Amino acid sequence: MTLPWHFTPLSGERVTLDLLRADDLDALSAIQGDPTTVRYMLYSARTRDEVATAIERDGAHDRLENSGDYVQPAIRDAAGRLVGTLYVKLASTDDRTAEIGWLLSPGERGKGYATEAAEIILRLAFEELGLHRVYAELDPRNEASAAVCERLGMRHEAHLRENLWLKGEWVDTAVYAILEQDYRRRRI
Structure with missing residues (x-):
């Protein structure tokens, strides 16, 4: 594995991932303050x-080095507006495993932002960091997130009942x- 890794902004075709900052407060409050969005x-x-x-806590996490380290960057659209957040945590450096997750503003869902942001992180995970496995844990009622996982080529490995x-x-x-x-097979 190639660690430590220090966060720098990451860009795709339509989104950029960068650290949360104080001026994200209004946009992130609208997202995380909505009970339906955080259901x-x-x-x-x-x-x-x-x-x-x-924002203060998560914006300060800008390094992946040890098990448990995480970054939670903002997902920004082409205009630089915060449309959501993405989460990546080193679950185990020994097992070269990370966890990933995302949260989008209701008005920005269905536009492919979560998929593109997660693809950026998968590229980082497998092509730069040398990870072996990336997983997502989610409530199976969250059909939109399950669909993102499937678009990313993730396999449904388990369904834990009332855990x-x-x-x-x-x-x-x-x-x-x-x-x-x-991941590499999908890239060919």
């Missing part, structure tokens, strides 16, 4: 102050993953 997230709708704290007590109910977890060799 399938591990956290409930956040107040403006909680979002400000999250998590969240927001007053038992919820399931779906696990999707892609291996380095599967």
Whole structure:
């Protein structure tokens, strides 16, 4: 593996990933403060102050080196507007494994931004960092995120029934993953 890796902005055809910053507060508050938008997230709708704290915390994470390290960059459209966030965490350096996830503004869903942003991270993971496996854990009721996983070539590996007590109910977890060799086959 090629670590440590220090975050620098990453660009695709229509999106750029860069670190969260203080002027993202209004846009990110609209996303993370909406109960419908965060329905399938591990956290409930956040107040403006909680979002400000999250920006400060997550914006400071700009390095992947050890198991548990993460970056949570902003997903920006071609005009530079924040349309969502992406999450990548080194789950295990020994196993060369990372976790990935995304959250988009309701008005920006269905435009391919999550898929493009995740493709940028998969390219980084497999072509630069030398990871072996990247996975996503999500609520299987979140059909849009499951569809992103499938578009990325991730395989549905598991469906854990009622494994998590969240927001007053038992919820399931779906696990999707892609291996380095599967990623490389798709690139040919």
